[in-house]
Amino acid sequence: MNVATEKPTQVAKNNRRSNSSPPPVRVYSLGGLGEIGKNMYGVEYKNEIIIIDAGLKFPESRLTGIDYIIPDITYLIENRHKIKGLFLTHGHEDHIGALPFVLRQLSVPVYGGPLTIGLVKAKLEEYRMLGEVKLHVYEESDRFQFQHLAVHFFRTTHSIPDAFGIVIDTPYGAVVHTGDFKFDFTPEDRPADLFKMAAVGGEGVLALLADSTNSEKEGFTPSERKVGTSILETFRQCEGRILFATFASNVHRLQQVVDAAILCNRKIVVIGRSMDKAFSIGQDLGYIRIPDGMLIDVKHIDRYEDRQILIVCTGSQGEPNAALSRIASGAHRTVQIYPGDTVIFSSSPIPGNGQNVNRVIDTLMRADANVIYGSIFDIHTSGHGNREDLKLMLSFIRPKYFIPIHGEYRMLLRHKDLAIQTGLTEDRVFLLNLGETVSIYRNRAKRGRTIPSGEVFVSNGEMRVQEEQLVEERLELSQEGIVIVVMTVDGKTGQILAGPDIVTRGFVYMQDARPLLRRAETVLKRNLAKMAEKQAFDKAVWLRSVHKSMRKYFMKEVGRAPHIMPSILEVK
Amino acid sequence: MNVATEKPTQVAKNNRRSNSSPPPVRVYSLGGLGEIGKNMYGVEYKNEIIIIDAGLKFPESRLTGIDYIIPDITYLIENRHKIKGLFLTHGHEDHIGALPFVLRQLSVPVYGGPLTIGLVKAKLEEYRMLGEVKLHVYEESDRFQFQHLAVHFFRTTHSIPDAFGIVIDTPYGAVVHTGDFKFDFTPEDRPADLFKMAAVGGEGVLALLADSTNSEKEGFTPSERKVGTSILETFRQCEGRILFATFASNVHRLQQVVDAAILCNRKIVVIGRSMDKAFSIGQDLGYIRIPDGMLIDVKHIDRYEDRQILIVCTGSQGEPNAALSRIASGAHRTVQIYPGDTVIFSSSPIPGNGQNVNRVIDTLMRADANVIYGSIFDIHTSGHGNREDLKLMLSFIRPKYFIPIHGEYRMLLRHKDLAIQTGLTEDRVFLLNLGETVSIYRNRAKRGRTIPSGEVFVSNGEMRVQEEQLVEERLELSQEGIVIVVMTVDGKTGQILAGPDIVTRGFVYMQDARPLLRRAETVLKRNLAKMAEKQAFDKAVWLRSVHKSMRKYFMKEVGRAPHIMPSILEVK
Known part of the structure; x- marks a missing residue:
């Protein structure tokens, strides 16, 4: 049944040579490790890549003007010819929210459960992209066979219907990705397919990637x-x-x-x-x-x-x-x-x-x-499994290697502890950072090379690659405000023809600060006049001088240094 | 013992006339209601005011550049002649942190327990104000007698030594302020003085003001x-x-x-x-x-x-x-x-x-x-009493009137529920907002007039009264960044002598945006040239025009509107 179990003995016997020759199954994350949100994972073998999820996360409040953050998919763009499909575990924003942006950069078929695809359709319609994308609804009995890899599913329970775990059969065994899940034995919707999980585990699982969100919480998650x-x-x-x-x-x-x-x-x-x-x-x-x-x-x-x-x-x-x-x-x-x-x-x-x-x-x-x-009141319960749920999943799947996913570092670490409690040895658990790869072979696994990864900011529906620097600039403006100094200078003589005019935003209360700003203008004029006596006009030198003397002036007078922006216009 | 119990029967009997004639005991808060922090309370009778605490709170992250927030004490400044003393319940920042700023505006003796005054001294030293302030250490047996009011104390247990409840004896009975407290029967330090609390309660308490911080938490707070x-x-x-x-x-x-x-x-x-x-x-x-x-x-x-x-x-x-x-x-x-x-x-x-x-x-x-x-691990416990602690305090003190303090509105509301559970009727519980007063008489109480209250921002050790507007300006800068447009104009002819020059911060990535900004300059020149043909130069009109055309241009080109600051220098 497993697609590529041919020649297992030969590879196992010829161990020394196989160290270098057989290609690994590579597993990595572009989002969802060391953070909550923007989940995106890749499983790769030879010329085939399966992508799992494409989520967004919400920015910290210090990132003003940013609506959300999505994964940097440079690596996938460079390897677009290998990608067989993007498989969605379920329809939450932290798993599907980056899709419009990923699909602008990458033409790739998308697979999801019925509700998931329903939500994706509504999202793509909003972005006027619905016609351009191949969407496939999968059922839990479906199996998608590619050249080396095959993808199938098991139903789980989560806080949204149609949540699935994804199984990727590889030549060395199955790689299982749980998606988000908890074990709810009395769900409102269809129950999780425990038999399928047990069957997958029974056939031998190469690697498990499992949701760590609630790994700090004791017991089972309530139904x-x-x-x-x-x-x-x-x-x-x-x-x-x-x-x-x-x-x-x-x-x-x-x-x-x-x-x-x-x-x-x-x-x-x-x-x-x-x-x-x-x-x-x-x-x-x-x-x-x-x-x-x-x-x-x-x-x-x-x-x-x-x-x-x-x-x-x-x-x-x-x-x-x-x-x-x-x-x-x-x-x-x-x-x-x-x-x-x-x-x-x-x-x-x-x-x-x-x-x-x-x-x-x-x-x-x-x-x-x-x-x-x-x-x-018991008016809410989490959709993520607590520690007992996680141990149950580990016991069902019994993986050879384990990679905790979906969570900040401490959650991954606590999930690792649970895996060790259920019998895995420490060297078989991989705590990864974004972009780090694990190369997995039939009977060994090691850290591989690191691929590009990072954050892309989205604002007003547009990706902004260099936004990080702009956010830093805006943060500086928002700390102490801004002082703008403007003047017109005769480019030949260095004589000041108009100004300096000083205006501020967010620094001092303008009504009260007029005398302060007028005095600043006087100080500045005097300093520049002195400079003009000694040397010919040089715009760059003047700009630096304005910056320096205003900074000094405001530090002395107000005790604070705003962001200073001098602007000198030359008339020739 | 109670200082002003003379003529109680006369006042009580002559009920109708006393409705208008006897002055009330007034209780109010300048900080600590509907919020966590900046605690400050007043108890007033005739020509005497007792202030309890002078704390700070930390700002929400959106208030960039603000270090902390303290109470607006306009009312106390206007009534400075009435103030008998500022009594501190304990040495936490949310109870003493505003002192340096309050004492700059108000010369008033400060009373506190030994550790509290130790911490206050260190704080005033930092602000170089130590010599100017009268500091008094009180012990739990002390009693400070003023003309109508008297102040004494009972030791409580909290997460800092020398935490006290404060009792203010008034002509109509005692007003009790608990400070922050929990009941810790096995404290690390000296135990709470339960006998004193019971004795105060036994003598009949007019009004209780009690800490509501943990009123949402069940049980007793662990020791x-x-x-x-x-x-x-x-x-x-x-x-x-x-x-x-x-x-x-x-x-x-x-x-x-x-x-x-x-x-x-x-x-x-x-x-x-x-x-x-x-x-x-x-x-x-x-x-x-x-x-x-x-x-x-x-x-x-x-x-x-x-x-x-x-x-x-x-x-x-x-x-x-x-x-x-x-x-x-x-x-x-x-x-x-x-x-x-x-x-x-x-x-x-x-x-x-x-x-x-x-x-x-x-x-x-x-x-x-x-x-x-x-x-x-049980490596920490709260210093504030949970619901059972709060019920115990209510049972010890048995007040006629109850004012829950120290907490956001929902905490005050939950504390009110507890008071009603212990036997108080709803009309005897006052949920106040900052600045609202309760006028309390011997056998009745009603809401009185509202006094000035509010927030004062502190930044770099200075109070900034109009800072709220500056914060708004900075927030605007931090949303989309700023575009500055500068030019020099012949004041007579309206001819542009230099510029327009456009620079930005936090809006677009300057390296990539040069063509965008150069095009903006061209558009602007064209628009202004058209205007100059039709009418004489008018700076105000030009400024509005620059603002409008740049806003339109950037909305069209980039889809976003930054904060635009035009500056026109005239050469005559």
Whole structure:
């Protein structure tokens, strides 16, 4: 069944010669190691590359003006002739979000589960790229055979339907990539295919790449079922309107909310662009089932009593422009908060979003809403497996070599510990950095050469390669502001014809600072006049002099050094 | 004993007339409500004001260039003649950090426990203000009597020694301010004075202001003793060097660390300016006891074996310039991380610091250090009381009126719930905003007028009143960068003599953008030439035109609008 098991004995026997001759299976990551997000992995053998996922991540707040960060795919572009396909594990942004940008640079067929491809279609439509890309829906029984490699799948459970693990059969055995997963034995959707996992493990797995996100958390991750029960119980206790905020992509959660709304006799109002999209794609593909007449338009909300209304909206991460934040701050056109409303946050804050979430919660509470959040109720569970889930996966797959993926370094390290607990020796676990490759042979593995990798910034839908330097410049401007010095000089005599004029932004309060700036102009004139006496006019020298004397002046007068930009115009 | 209990019956009987005539006890906050930090509270009766605490808070990351935020004390300045004293509950920055700035604007005697005043002295010395301020050390048995008001204290337990609750006796009964506290029945230091609390409560308390920081957390807060045991156990398992990072102000924790070092036979190296200060003040005042010869200079670290070394350092919050961050990144002069080192984070990240802490942890792990952090070990406990602690305080004090303080709105709200659970009716609990006052009489209380309150930004040791506008300007610069357009014009004819020159920062990558900017200059010249044909030169009109045409040009060419600053110099 395994495609390339021919001649195994010959290679194994002739060990010394085979050290140099047989080509390795190479495994590497272009995103997702030492970070959360922008997941992208490659498995390569001879002239064939399989890519797994193409995700984005959100920038730290210091990267002002940047919308998201995607992987640098220079290596894939250089090796485009080898790429057989880009296989998606599931439809979350950190796994599919870089697709429009990857596909602008690389023409490659994309494979994904039904919901995943549904979400990819909507995304490509947004970028007006839908016609240009070959999209393939795979089912869990599918198998894609290439010359040396073959790709097949096993269904897992995660916080979005159609999450799959990917198996790549290579001449030396299977390389298994789990995608994001947890073991949910009572999922809302179809269960994980444990038999397939066991079968794959039983045939002997060369290498496992497994999700490390929750490797610091003890026990098993609670089931989605438990959340469904909590949602219904919470709904039953509410007498006013309910506002329910969660990730739009968590289609299971949306179905749970619909089910609870049916039992509590509430109409559903959907608010927020991505939530609208999730409901429409989810219904089209049969993942969300809603009785006729139950979805109502926000315009008709006043036709019903408060206890008949459920609002499902985006903004569970406190995103300033999302529906819930606008509703909370009174900036939404139709919906405002009033006493008696219950707002439910069914999500936990992604690191970095905590303060935004808290701000929205506080605003809602000040408007006298009843707010349910955090660990007060079992109103949310993670989609990622905790330590026991991870050990179970390691036990199913029993790989020869292990590469923890999806996580910051400490999570990878903790996952490594788990692998060693389940019986792997330390030399068989590879903690990689982005771009580092592992060369795996039938019975040995070693670190190989490093390939190009890095971050590409995206802003307003455009990739910006040199943006890092611009971000640094903007950071400097944002620290102490800017002082601009402008003057016109007679290019022959060095006589100042106009100026110097000094204006500032973000440095000193202009109204109060006029005397300070006028004095600066006087100081500058005197310094330049002295220079003009001694030597002929030289623009570069003058610019340096302006920079230096203004820096000195402001340090002395204000105790701070702004970014100084002198500009000298010559009239000849 | 209570100073002003004369004529109580008369006031109580003549209820109707007293509605308007007797003056209220007024309670308000200038910082610490709806936020964590910059704590400052006032209790006022007739011509007397008692101030409690003067803290700072750290700004959100979007407030670039701001070091911290302190309360606006306009109201206190206007009423400076009434102020009897500024009483400090304990020595943490969010309670004493605004002192140098408050004392620049207000000459007022400061009272605090022994360690608190020790820390205040060090702070005022730094600001060269030590000679100008009257500092008084209070002991728990002290009582300060003013005309109508009297101030006395009860010892509490917190994450710093000498933490006190403050009792202000008023004609209508006592107003109690808990400061920060938890109930630690096995503290490292002296225990809380439960008898005094019970006695104060027994005499009848008018109003309680109590710490709400942990009002969302169930149970009792674990004792410091438990942490001491964990530290010793952890030290015993380490074979290489140990680096221990915690808050410098947690003097108990430092003593625990010293004790564990004694038992494990390790020398102590102290790194970090505030840690140095904590050890020296702590030793001077007798809070930290260290055997002779146990503290060694970092320069002599190589004279000892790894298993004989304990480094105690700042940086447990991932602060980029603190000792631990510099050590982790290889930027420290003497100490680097090497395999076998164990680094212990004995603190939990303050909201907003999580990503910084994670970055330092990852860097340490990549250097092969063993890192102990978070909830893996009982290596840290909070200094604030959880829900059971808070209920116990409410039960001891049994106030007539309750004002939850120290916390974001949702924490205050949860604390209110607890007060109601312990028997207070809803109308006796006041959830205030900054500047809102409560007027309390013997048997009733109501919201009073609002006094000025707000935020003052501090940067480089200076208060900056209008900084908010500058921050907005800097934020704008940091979003898309800046484009500067400069030209010289003949003031009579409107002829362009030099320029336009266009330079940018943070907008486009200058090397690549030269053609783009040269084209912009051409477009601009053409537009202005057209204008000059039609009408006489008018600088204001030209400036608007430059702004408009450049904005349009860059939106069309680059799809983004930077901050545009035109500057026109006239030669006459």
